[in-house]
Amino acid sequence: MASISSLYADIDQKNYKPVYLICGGAELLISEVVDYLIAEFQKDSLSSINVRQLDAEEVEPDDVIEEACTPPFFSDRRLLIVKNVDKWSQAAQKKLLPVLKNPPSFTVLVLIGESPAKLQTISTLLRKKNGLISAEAPRDRDLIGWIRKRAQAKGKNISGPAAAHLLELVGKDLRELSNALDKLIAYTDKTRNIEVKDVLDALNDIRTRSIFELTNAFGNRMLVTAIKSVRRLLETGESPLRIISMLDRQLRNIWQARVATQQGKSITDLAEILSTAQWIAKKFATQSKNYTINEIKRAFELLYEADKLIKTTMVPSEDILELLIIKICSKQDMATTANNAGFLAAEE
Template identity: 25%
Template sequence: MTDYELRKAAKNNKLPPLICLYGEEAFLLEECLTCLLDETLDKSSRDFNLLVINGRDVDPASLMDTAKTFPVFVQKRMIIVKQAQDLLAHQLDNLISYISDPVPECCMIFCANKVDKRKKFYQQFKKNGVLVEFKSLYANKIPPFVCERARSANKQFSEDGLALFCRRVGNTLGEIVTELNKLFNYCGDNHFIDVPDVAAVVSDTRIDSVFDLTDAIGAKDLSRALILLERLQDDGEAPLKILAMITRHYRQLWKTSALLEQNVGKQQIASTVKINPYFLTEIIRQTKKISKLSYPQSFELFIKLDLALKSTGAQPRALLQKLAQDLICLN
């Protein structure tokens, strides 16, 4: 059963008695759990019909007794076991008798970041319940996710607006939804979202500055590069973190450059390099400014700077300025 099918079952009051929600994408999992709870129990009935407990605190006998208690003035009781991956082997074994013959008047939901389907507990679970996995979205799935959320709010992004939004928000769905809600509120009755709207609401000066820094290095504009380095440090970024961002960006550039030489398609490049497809156009543009022969030497500079920054008496600003100078000399 999929997330969509499970939500539909909840709306039709046909939830199975056993549900396991698991996976790395905690935001989507929690969103689904909230939907199931809201569709099953209104807030006024939760005091008598809802139990939320962490896996490590589960007493199997007590949990089963609660599950078998008839619901009060509602059709179903709900039990939510969070952090179910923390359930110990003996706890799982003691619950097998219940999951082999669950009570239809109770919906018991287990939430976990991972499950071992080889265990007897989950083998039996699948016979009378459903397991729904929430996988982390790949970077190339973020734009469709954003567009779908926008459509749900009766909004539409321009191509450039979507590219800028995806570039700035990263891949954390919770943060993406938070920024989307801010953007929707800012736009009000305006259904079309363009670059100025995104720029006014969603900001990530760190990513923009690293992009601009790489542009400045490719253009051999040392003055601009130094200003951007100063800005990053003035914004409170630690020197080692600045180096990590630059190193990560150069790694993406190097991988993209190599794949372009092999005539690999853009979709595959985005998947291989693990970057947002809307981010790729800028990456490709920057690869044309940097000599492919300079990448190995650039990474030697990164390693040396990493060691220097970690040594006693290091002067971070001076070392980062020297890095910018050396990178420009390589190109």
């Protein structure tokens, strides 16, 4: 299966294959290469009428075949894009096989589907014709490299720590990362290099800062800072359940770091386990020293109980979250509540 970069190369060289099948869940990467392809076809003012986009959830295979076999209007070729082809049954996909085996010379047919497992009928054939394109998101461990490469393509040099910081603040969603990177590039328009300070300054909104402060305060058991960060997040409209999810993710990283360090693993090993940069792995290793294994287990129980309370009771979410932070970040409270049956036991 070829990478999506090979499709870009075909477009730049105008050396199109008759049929492409783009498989994968990286919606951003797919939409970008499709937009690029359409733009190339529309450079000729007459070519815009020779670009057709269909949704397999709204049309039948026979409709696609008819479109593919329709000659272009005052042009050498036409572009036909069909998304969601994985929504068709295998029987429906088989109807396309004749046109895929002997495609019209004047049509570039681009089929798009998220699930490769549901496209075996088509993918087996197109793999042999070198028309199978992978559009999977980068692995977690490769995201920092993806950010740096994307910045470089836009004329910027973002340092490794700055890229890792951006990833930590924004998360792993490619579109959100791309939007944040564009904002960062606009912010640093007068300089080529992007450092950690630029990331913090460019994304200096209350919610982003508070998320960063909360996860760090939680990991370092800084009770007052953690409570203040929770309050600020709630004031910005952040979902209480999303806050629980953030804390759960942070605790899981701390737990993995704690286990890894007890097993004598290096920071390099931990970075591999967490699929992250070494400097972030080092931070989790440091934070893991603030919790014993038993405290981590109890913290997971408290997170589960808090999540359940928010979903099933009328107790204000702010009260539940603040009590959660107190119970986890206060070493004394963690010790005294270890044997309590319920989350609110200390308050009753």
